[in-house]
Amino acid sequence: MRTALVVGTGLIGTSAALALTGRGVRVHLSDLDPERVRTAAALGAGTAGEPDVSVDLAIVAVPPAHVAPVTADVQRRGLARACIDVASVKGGPRRELLEAGGDLVGYLGTHPMSGREQNGPLAATADLFEGRPWVLTPTTETDTEVLNLALELIALCGAVPVVMDADAHDRAVALVSHTPQLLSSMIAARLEAADETAVRLCGQGIRDVTRIAASDPAMWVEILAANPGPVADILADVAGDLDEAVRALRALGSADEEKRGGGVAGIESVLRRGNAGRARVPGKHGQAPAAYRTVAVLISDRPGELARIFADAGAAGVNIEDVRIEHATGQQAGHVQLMVEPGAASALEAALRDRGWSLRQQ
Numbered sequence: 158m159r160t161a162l163v164v165g166t167g168l169i170g171t172s173a174a175l176a177l178t179g180r181g182v183r184v185h186l187s188d189l190d191p192e193r194v195r196t197a198a199a200l201g202a203g204t205a206g207e208p209d210v211s212v213d214l215a216i217v218a219v220p221p222a223h224v225a226p227v228t229a230d231v232q233r234r235g236l237a238r239a240c241i242d243v244a245s246v247k248g249g250p251r252r253e254l255l256e257a258g259g260d261l262v263g264y265l266g267t268h269p270m271s272g273r274e275q276n277g278p279l280a281a282t283a284d285l286f287e288g289r290p291w292v293l294t295p296t297t298e299t300d301t302e303v304l305n306l307a308l309e310l311i312a313l314c315g316a317v318p319v320v321m322d323a324d325a326h327d328r329a330v331a332l333v334s335h336t337p338q339l340l341s342s343m344i345a346a347r348l349e350a351a352d353e354t355a356v357r358l359c360g361q362g363i364r365d366v367t368r369i370a371a372s373d374p375a376m377w378v379e380i381l382a383a384n385p386g387p388v389a390d391i392l393a394d395v396a397g398d399l400d401e402a403v404r405a406l407r408a409l410g411s412a413d414e415e416k417r418g419g420g421v422a423g424i425e426s427v428l429r430r431g432n433a434g435r436a437r438v439p440g441k442h443g444q445a446p447a448a449y450r451t452v453a454v455l456i457s458d459r460p461g462e463l464a465r466i467f468a469d470a471g472a473a474g475v476n477i478e479d480v481r482i483e484h485a486t487g488q489q490a491g492h493v494q495l496m497v498e499p500g501a502a503s504a505l506e507a508a509l510r511d512r513g514w515s516l517r518q519q
């Protein structure tokens with residue numbers, strides 16, 4: 158691929174454009190909002206404006222409801238030899254393109270399973286898709302050239318291609334992306350009017366569960382409006398689980414021993430099913446989930462602390478598989494949690510203690 162056009166220079170479009178420009182592809186940038194094009198161009202994502210001659214690939218990175226009209230327009234005006242979109246929902250946009258008189262042969266629906274809770278070009282990064290699944294939904298009518306160009310884009314972005322049927326994709330993302338967004342928002346919404354004394358106690362658990370509740374409501378209304386049925390089905394199942402959990406908790410407060418036993422069993426079942434589901438979430442680089450050991454080290458909020466701890470772990474010959482930081486409330490300190498292979502944990506703990514670090518017992 159030598160040339161590309163990105164239509165929609167928000168988070169996803171600009172991230173793809175940055176990855177392509179970084180690998181020598183000449184990228185043209187366009188958006189309804191000229192300010193967003195200027196910002197993306199200033200970030201080095203490409204040249205502002207549509208191409209004079211047809212590019213190899215157009216990447217349509219606009220909200221789901223805009224995919225069909227924008228794609229049909231790009232095709233009608235011959236701006237690109239092939240056209241893909243990156244919307245979070247795949248069945249509807251394809252059907253709408255057909256209704257809009259678009260060319261389904263030269264189009265391929267795709268979806269990078271990577272994003273952020275912020276939108277717009279300023280949140281974009283060239284490595285956003287690195288190591289993440291990128292879904293392709295070809296059909297028997299998809300032109301091989303379009304499929305090959307999409308695979309080249311995915312390779313240039315460092316992502317991992319996954320081929321799926323469009324409607325199966327929509328049911329899958331309802332489960333792993335769209336319903337979790339709603340549930341995260343609902344948990345965070347409980348805090349809106351909560352007493353400050355309660356909010357002050359927020360720890361790592363609620364931070365983990367509510368990160369995506371900071372997402373842009375306008376974008377998510379567009380996504381959910383394009384996939385309402387599958388999301389409503391899963392949410393109805395969750396509502397059933399919620400009813401059961403409420404019944405079990407009420408039973409736990411009962412004076413009747415038998416009822417209390419039922420309550421314990423009900424709550425334990427929810428938690429055990431949660432363990433089983435969590436154990437299925439793929440680990441690093443999409444591999445089977447790994448059971449890492451966590452080494453938690455007390456650090457102060459000073460420049461160079463993290464670099465020092467990583468260097469000390471490196472000097473001990475230990476690979477850090479994952480990392481997270483737990484900030485202490487009201488103090489300029491926190492715990493950095495280093496996730497390592499179980500066999501390496503004792504050596505790391507000993508090496509860090511030798512170098513004067515304080516470790517928290519896990």
Ligand SMILES: NC(=O)c1ccc[n+]([C@@H]2O[C@H](COP(=O)([O-])OP(=O)(O)OC[C@H]3O[C@@H](n4cnc5c(N)ncnc54)[C@H](O)[C@@H]3O)[C@@H](O)[C@H]2O)c1
Pocket residue numbers: 164165166167168169170187188189190193218219220221223227243244245246268269270271272273274275276277278376380
């Ligand atoms: N945000 C995520 O985490 C994520 C992840 C994967 C895929 N997606 C999908 O990627 C697409 C873009 O999402 P985003 O997060 O980059 O949003 P964004 O708001 O950052 O960017 C969308 C851009 O599209 C532009 N736009 C809207 N209508 C347009 C039109 N008719 N013509 C030209 N430009 C138009 C907007 O001005 C905006 O700059 C959406 O379809 C979304 O479902 C989002």
Ligand SMILES: O=C(O)C(=O)C[C@]1(C(=O)O)C=C[C@@H](O)C=C1
Pocket residue numbers: 244245269270271272273274333334335369
């Ligand atoms: O990491 C995040 O912030 C995301 O929510 C990204 C996420 C997801 O649910 O995995 C959100 C929507 C997209 O369609 C794809 C990816």
